[in-house]
Amino acid sequence: MEKKEEQLHILIITGLSGAGKTQVINCLEDMGYYCVDNLPPALLIKFVELSMQSEGRIDKVALVIDARGGEFFSDLNRSLQELEEDHIPYEILFLEASDDVLIRRFKESRRRHPLSDRRQLTEAIQLERKMLEELRGKANLVIDTSGLSPRLLKDKLQNLYSESGTGRFTINIISFGYKWGIPLDSDIVMDVRFLTNPFYDPHMRLLNGQDREVIDFVLDSPVTKSFTRRFLSLLKYLIPYYIQEGKTNLAVSIGCTGGQHRSVVLADYVAGQLKKMGYNVLTRHRDIAKNKLEE
DSSP: OHHHHHHOEEEEEEEOTTSSHHHHHHHHHHTTOEEESSOOGGGHHHHHHHHHTSTTSOOEEEEEOOGGGGGGGGHHHHHHHHHHHTTOOOEEEEEEOOHHHHHHHHHHHTOOOTTOTTSOHHHHHHHHHHHHHHHHHHOSEEEEOTTOOHHHHHHHHHHHHOTTSSOSOEEEEEEEEGGGOOOTTOSEEEEOTTSOOGGGSTTTTTOOTTSHHHHHHHHTSHHHHHHHHHHHHHHHHHHHHHHHTTOSEEEEEEEESSSSSHHHHHHHHHHHHHHHTTOEEEEEETTTTOOOSOO
């Protein structure tokens, strides 16, 4: 029994309706997970027991448990406590998105929110956030899918959970613009607005941080060289401690005013250096496509 417990990987997927749980379960199924969508929480223990008795035929399971369980959703905490008492390890992946994105997705899909009975959609979303607040706090990993394309979400999942991945720990480097808000899932936030802004050079205003002229302008600065050396030294020091604490994902957000120039250059540079250190690194430029006339 103990050997089977060690072999069985239990991943519980939960989060806000419309945040992408269906896409996640489809990706995990392609990665060889035995997947069950909308599992009643009261059946969690029984399902785990049956999986452990499969003689190795089932070695990793992904279970979606969310607000669709209605009044039975309250059984989840009790089921998780039973797993802990039996020393059966599990992970919780929590998916969320901004209210605006969730509303847009529901309107596009024309699907009904599970808590929308006699409620406006916005009210249902807020109620669900409050209902899941405690569970979110227990999650091993929280993914905000607001700015993630299906492809980026799939890449993130493959790096986290695929056996062909080079490791379970993944660093997400995100460039962003402060005028558009700090990414909600950030673990480390670095403000690079102290660097000279290429936006004020007429030749670079309409370019972005992936254009060679902008890259050279930012990286050739003595201030940038001094900063990147110190920042990478800090990350090199911190990352092993995050791993030691059991984190499987680290979100490092680098921000400038508009998310077009400086933050993009620095995000790509830092990501490249961390890859050379052997880490799994994903890069996302959240605001690079947002055209602006001022920084």
